[in-house]
Amino acid sequence: NAGVTQTPKFRILKIGQSMTLQCTQDMNHNYMYWYRQDPGMGLKLIYYSVGAGITDKGEVPNGYNVSRSTTEDFPLRLELAAPSQTSVYFCASSYEAGGYEQYFGPGTRLTVT
């Protein structure tokens, strides 16, 4: 198993540009999550999904969109990038919610200038 994979590893965007951060898991997990981590801070939940076709907002959803058309993939879309979205983005997945650990990807480091 590759686990949770994220692409790209690094990206520099100009203000106002858009991009999609890709996340794929091969563990047949139902739950998937997107977090962001600003320097020196803990992770904050952006969006999550409890299964294909079902998504919901986390703590900091503004400026982002997600979709979950398959069990494996959970892309995060940034529209009109802003400097405040400069962060490291982590995708995670788990089989179920209670009693199961989350597996994290290696992260995408995004800079918006």
Add this chain to the structure above:
Amino acid sequence: DAKTTQPTSMDCAEGRAANLPCNHSTISGNEYVYWYRQIHSQGPQYIIHGLKNNETNEMASLIITEDRKSSTLILPHATLRDTAVYYCIAPSGNTGKLIFGQGTTLQVKP
């Protein structure tokens, strides 16, 4: 989600046990306690979780008080590679959402 409280930082000598405390006085009966760690800028790594009973795996032990209001993560023989930020989290049982606080920065010293 139950709020958790951890010390900001701790030091431990290499080879000694590291005991990391966590308070979660508002935890509900069906909420697990999870421990994750983050080494430098890598993705968080799962360590262990428990509900009521003490738990042990190849990485660590988790001691949960009988009233479930606090717990302690024990790394039995800390190494330099255990230097990391350790997060104690009690996520919602329905969604599994993890609410990360500041965690405890553990520095293992030679």
